[in-house]
Amino acid sequence: MLLARARNAAFAEAARGNLGQGLGILQDALADEPMSHELLADMGALLLVAGRHDQAAASAERALKIQPDHGPSLYTLGFALSGRGEKKRAIEVLTTLQSGPGADSLRAESPELMPVAMTELQRLQRV
Secondary structure (H helix, E strand, C coil), X not given: CHHHHHXXXXXXXXXXXXXXXXXXXXXXXXXHCCCCHHHHHHXXXXXXXXXXXXXXXXXXXXXXXXXXXXXXXXXXXXXXXXHCCCHHHHHHHHHCCCCCHHHHHHHHHCXXXXXXXXXXXXXXXXX
């Protein structure tokens, strides 16, 4: 319950424009739950929105070490790599979201992100 509350509070702060506050909430929660792929994924998502691609990729990669097929973390990693100009690796990561466990995970947790991921994959493949 505390984990969900921290995650919700972090996104609420970010939605109010307080990204630093949101990241701080997640950082505090990670101190208590350092192996939480959900917290790491959320941190990566907030960092991605802030355009902090290096840090977003690092958070996503940490989450994926804990839960290798976590769809939202694969999504964040793919977009962070794309933002860093790592086209080939971004394509590889986003391709894993087309089918299999990563795709199933993304559809279950954040189905609205699936078409966004596929659009980015197609864009990268054209460039």
